[in-house]
Structures are given as structure tokens and as C-alpha cells.
Amino acid sequence: MMRRSDSTTTELKCNGRSLRRSSEKIKRLKRREKRPYGRPKLFSGGDLFSCPLCGNLLKHPVTVGCGHTFCSGCLRSDCGIRCSKCSTSFLGNKQKPHCVNVVVQHLVEKWRDKPDDDNDTGAPPKTRWTTCITPDDLECILCSLCFLDPVTTSCGHTFCRDCLTRVLDHRLTCPLCTHPLEVGDYFKRTTLLLDDAVRILIPEEFDDRLKVTLSERFELAASPDVPVFVCTNAFPGVACPLYVNEPRYRLLTRRCLQSSSKRFAMASGDPNNKFTDYGTVLEVKDAVTLADGRTILTTVGVQRFKVLSRGEQDGYDTAKVDYIRDAQVPPEKVAHLTGLHQKVHSKAVKLIRSLKPNVLAEVEQLIGEMPKIEKHWAALPDGPCWTWWLIPILPLSPQLQVGLISTTSLEKRLRAIDKMLEHMKIKMKALQRDTVTCSHPDDSLGICREGRADIEADSVEN
Known part of the structure; x- marks a missing residue:
């Protein structure tokens, strides 16, 4: 009897594993064909509510860390360890039970139960969804506006990224169900299905929301008031490392990093006026965000100022200032x-x-x-x-x-x-x-x- 070489044995084992995986995949596809959900109804945006793995209408949809949404059953039965859409590894997530994405599940049910005569593909796109999905279905419960950069938590609830981050600054619990959240929820990726749904299904509301957000950021940037970090004295040209933990200063830091100048004022505390009449403007040179949302800033003093008036913005102090410099030497x-x-x-x-x-x-x-x-x-x-x-x-x-x-x-x-x-x-x-x-x-x-x-x-x- 002829003995197979090691290379031949290895090749047969590999082929055997491939054949078994192919057979299992065929069996899974046959089972999915018998499901009552069938193919999703189409509209101008394509198969929005379809599962990337089975191609059918999502059933018990769950959103993984990369932002893509799958049927929970498909995700459990899939033998891969990477997202089939973006190849992002979600092996760690597969070790924990996935919670159903509540908003997506609600949308899928309304879309699935829509009467067949409303799915006339010859009708304008908008009349094909107004009878089932409305702007209220794509509204963030925290800001009462349509989702902007939606993020789904580990408990399955979805919020605008900015809204969720402001909540997490104060406590690591879901603002809807108070389920304990993890520090990783700070860095969740955008829920792509809902982001597409907002842009495709309610484009007018999305444009209005985007204009409001951009207007708010423009007003903050154009405001004569500068944000004030009340902590210690800083000095021109001198490095001032900062460890940001307090919720109001987390917000101040994020807004500073989003601005073009990346600057804020620093002043020491004053029992009578909250902060002293003189301080130094700092410029952020580097920022490291820790897993729990705290930030380590590398800043340097750039300009001295005198406070003209004091104010407040979303919990942190602001001031109108007059910049000062040394008098010219005679x-x-x-x-x-x-x-x-x-x-x-x-x-x-x-x-x-x-x-x-x-x-x-x-x-x-x-x-x-x-x-x-x-x-x-x-x-x-x-x-x-x-x-x-x-x-x-x-x-x-x-x-x-x-x-x-x-x-x-x-x-x-x-x-x-x-x-x-x-x-x-x-x-x-x-x-x-x-x-x-x-x-x-x-x-x-x-x-x-x-x-x-x-x-x-x-x-x-x-």
C-alpha cells in the first residue's frame, strides 16, 4: 500500500475543510430560503433593510462594532470572524450576546408590514414610504431631531453621537434604559444602515438637521467669548499639560479640538468671581483620549488676556477678553x-x-x-x-x-x-x-x- 506524502495529506485535509464549509453554507442558504421574511422591498436607495450575509430582510437585526447590521441568526451561524462588508474583525464581540437594534427592528417591521399595493415601483420614491416610515421613526430621543451620525449602544438603543457622548461624560449608563455601558461605547462607529436611512428616506429633515448643527458650530467659532478652563495659572510660551476629567471640561475640550484655532483660555480660580481677571490663552498641540473618555492634553501658552466680562456656555465658563502685551521699551x-x-x-x-x-x-x-x-x-x-x-x-x-x-x-x-x-x-x-x-x-x-x-x-x- 502506497503511503501518502505529508504534503498530499495536508492538501486533502485543507480540501476536506473547504468542502465541509461549502456544504454547511449550502445548507444554511436552503434554510434561509424557507424563511417567511423573503427579499426586502426595494426603493430608490436599494436593499436598505437587507442582511449582508443572507440577502433577506433583516430578522432580529444586530449592529456590530464596525457599524454594519446583520440578522442575529446569520451572525451566529457565520463561520468567519470578520465583517463580510468591511473585513473588520469582530471576534471579541462574538463572545458576547448581541442585543437587537431597537430602531432598526422597528423600521424593518413597519417596512415588512406595509401593504403590497403601496409598493408600486412606478410611484415617486417618497410616496412608497410615507405610509409606513415617518420622520418620527428616525428621531433621536435625546435631541428630538433626526439622527445625525447615529451610534448604537451595546444594549441596542441608538442616539446621535454628540448626544450620547454628552451623556457618557456624566455616567456610563444608557440614557434610555439605564443599562450599564462600557467605555468602548465612546468610540462606537456610525450605524451605517440608519445613517443611510436618514439621508435617503428623510433628506429634507436631514438637511435641516445638518444646517442647525453647522450653524451652532459656526456661532461657537464666531462668538467673541472664549471658553475658560478654570484650573491654574498658565504662562506665555510655557507648556501646560492637562488631565481632563470633569464632564464640563470634556465638552470644552471636544469643541476646542473641533475648532480651527484649537485654543481656549486658562485662569486660576477666584472665590469671588469664579476665576481671576487675568490669564493665558492655551493652544492644544496634542491630545490623547483615554478609553473612558478622559483626555490628556499637551498645550502651550500663546497670549495673555484681561477679562472684560464673564458668561457661561453649556456648563462651562466663558469670557470676553482683551489681549494684552508688554509696553514698548523707550x-x-x-x-x-x-x-x-x-x-x-x-x-x-x-x-x-x-x-x-x-x-x-x-x-x-x-x-x-x-x-x-x-x-x-x-x-x-x-x-x-x-x-x-x-x-x-x-x-x-x-x-x-x-x-x-x-x-x-x-x-x-x-x-x-x-x-x-x-x-x-x-x-x-x-x-x-x-x-x-x-x-x-x-x-x-x-x-x-x-x-x-x-x-x-x-x-x-x-
């Missing part, structure tokens, strides 16, 4: 200012070099390395960048930081920094001689709070 003061700048910069460099390596590494990780002196530093709108880089690592109170942001005199700002550096130098020498003690736990640079009051008492005037 020619007769340039030489004096140059000498002051050189002296203060030398003291600052000595301070930075005296820091412990681990402290300096932490500082540079947060706000980068100390900037070099610009060629025309005196003519810059905010003066030399290194002064602003130094301010957040000096032991200054938030109130004094705001005072430095508000001043338009480079000379006064340099003198204030010089005074703090002198206080720090004296206290560090005293600490080395063990003549004073410093027990304040927040003093990361090892400087006592003594002397801060003197600096703050010398208020910075504009």
Missing part, C-alpha cells in the same frame, strides 16, 4: 533694561544649576528645558520666554503669579523675579548654616515661606 531705557535682564538671567541659571538632578528632571518633564534668550527679547509681546518658564517653579503664590501675568512692564516683572531670587539665595545660605528651619511641606525647592509676604506686598502695577 530707547533711553534699553541699556538699563539690558543690564537688569543679564543680571536676573545669571541668577536664574545659578538657581537651576543648584537644583537636585531628580528635581530638575521632574521640572523639565512637565514644562521642558529652560528656553534660550531670544535675539530681540525686549520687543517680544511677552518679553523673554525664560522669565515665564521660571515663574511656575519659583515659590510664588497664585495671586502674585496673576500679578506678573497682568503687568505690561518687563522691567517690573524682572525686578519682581530678582527680588524673589535674592530671598531664595538668603534663605538657602541660612539653611546651610542651620540658622533657620523650614518645615513647610509644600516647599519643593527647600525654600521657606518667609520672604514671600514681602514679595507679594510689593504689588505689581500695570
Whole structure:
């Protein structure tokens, strides 16, 4: 008896698996032909409510992660692990039971039960669906408008993407049935069947909805008010990493990232006016959205401002602002200012070099390395960048930081920094001689709070 080679055996096994799969597919197709649902009724948009796998009218429709919708039975019996429409893998989803897409199921039932005489293919497209499917059937329950970028949750309910995201900012539950949702619902893909249905079946309502949305975004972009992130003081030219978790600031961040400028205002809190009268506009350089909707922003300060009036927009603060810059240095003061700048910069460099390596590494990780002196530093709108880089690592109170942001005199700002550096130098020498003690736990640079009051008492005037 002749023994088959390994290659021949492998080839026969592969052919055997292919034949078995083909036989199983034929059996499935024969079973589907006996189903009472039959072929979907046609209209100008094609077989909108047909299953991509069996080609029949959807039965117990479920929407998978890629946004395509199938019969639940076809999805269970299909031996593949990828979507037959887009080849997206949904192996992970197949391990969990799929919930019926409630809206699609409702549409399919109304379309299937429509009287046959209403399906006259010679009639205008609109008269072929108004008797069964109405605009109300394609309406988001949250905004009461037709779906725009519809998203179906794991529990089978569908909402506009923006509407659902605003709900998920506050809690991870379905707004309709309170079923617990997963962080992945933040990133669900568009339910393509419903997106097509809105565009094909109710084009006028879709156009109106699109105009409303675009108008709202245009009004936000054209508004003289800027969104205000109330958190801490930021400074021109200095990096300001942010961790966005609070629901109102998640919305602010999304709108900022959708805008052309990608900018928002940053100010520290004020118990009397919500936020301080002066702050800095930040520009987003990079954004990383975490699985649960929180965002890590990489921003940098670009411009100082003064608050003219305060407002509110969808839960977060806004303000009308006036942008400020340093006053022009008179020619007769340039030489004096140059000498002051050189002296203060030398003291600052000595301070930075005296820091412990681990402290300096932490500082540079947060706000980068100390900037070099610009060629025309005196003519810059905010003066030399290194002064602003130094301010957040000096032991200054938030109130004094705001005072430095508000001043338009480079000379006064340099003198204030010089005074703090002198206080720090004296206290560090005293600490080395063990003549004073410093027990304040927040003093990361090892400087006592003594002397801060003197600096703050010398208020910075504009």
C-alpha cells in the first residue's frame, strides 16, 4: 500500500475543510430560503433593510462594532470572524450576546408590514414610504431631531453621537434604559444602515438637521467669548499639560479640538468671581483620549488676556477678553533694561544649576528645558520666554503669579523675579548654616515661606 506524502495529506485535509464549509453554507442558504421574511422591498436607495450575509430582510437585526447590521441568526451561524462588508474583525464581540437594534427592528417591521399595493415601483420614491416610515421613526430621543451620525449602544438603543457622548461624560449608563455601558461605547462607529436611512428616506429633515448643527458650530467659532478652563495659572510660551476629567471640561475640550484655532483660555480660580481677571490663552498641540473618555492634553501658552466680562456656555465658563502685551521699551531705557535682564538671567541659571538632578528632571518633564534668550527679547509681546518658564517653579503664590501675568512692564516683572531670587539665595545660605528651619511641606525647592509676604506686598502695577 502506497503511503501518502505529508504534503498530499495536508492538501486533502485543507480540501476536506473547504468542502465541509461549502456544504454547511449550502445548507444554511436552503434554510434561509424557507424563511417567511423573503427579499426586502426595494426603493430608490436599494436593499436598505437587507442582511449582508443572507440577502433577506433583516430578522432580529444586530449592529456590530464596525457599524454594519446583520440578522442575529446569520451572525451566529457565520463561520468567519470578520465583517463580510468591511473585513473588520469582530471576534471579541462574538463572545458576547448581541442585543437587537431597537430602531432598526422597528423600521424593518413597519417596512415588512406595509401593504403590497403601496409598493408600486412606478410611484415617486417618497410616496412608497410615507405610509409606513415617518420622520418620527428616525428621531433621536435625546435631541428630538433626526439622527445625525447615529451610534448604537451595546444594549441596542441608538442616539446621535454628540448626544450620547454628552451623556457618557456624566455616567456610563444608557440614557434610555439605564443599562450599564462600557467605555468602548465612546468610540462606537456610525450605524451605517440608519445613517443611510436618514439621508435617503428623510433628506429634507436631514438637511435641516445638518444646517442647525453647522450653524451652532459656526456661532461657537464666531462668538467673541472664549471658553475658560478654570484650573491654574498658565504662562506665555510655557507648556501646560492637562488631565481632563470633569464632564464640563470634556465638552470644552471636544469643541476646542473641533475648532480651527484649537485654543481656549486658562485662569486660576477666584472665590469671588469664579476665576481671576487675568490669564493665558492655551493652544492644544496634542491630545490623547483615554478609553473612558478622559483626555490628556499637551498645550502651550500663546497670549495673555484681561477679562472684560464673564458668561457661561453649556456648563462651562466663558469670557470676553482683551489681549494684552508688554509696553514698548523707550530707547533711553534699553541699556538699563539690558543690564537688569543679564543680571536676573545669571541668577536664574545659578538657581537651576543648584537644583537636585531628580528635581530638575521632574521640572523639565512637565514644562521642558529652560528656553534660550531670544535675539530681540525686549520687543517680544511677552518679553523673554525664560522669565515665564521660571515663574511656575519659583515659590510664588497664585495671586502674585496673576500679578506678573497682568503687568505690561518687563522691567517690573524682572525686578519682581530678582527680588524673589535674592530671598531664595538668603534663605538657602541660612539653611546651610542651620540658622533657620523650614518645615513647610509644600516647599519643593527647600525654600521657606518667609520672604514671600514681602514679595507679594510689593504689588505689581500695570
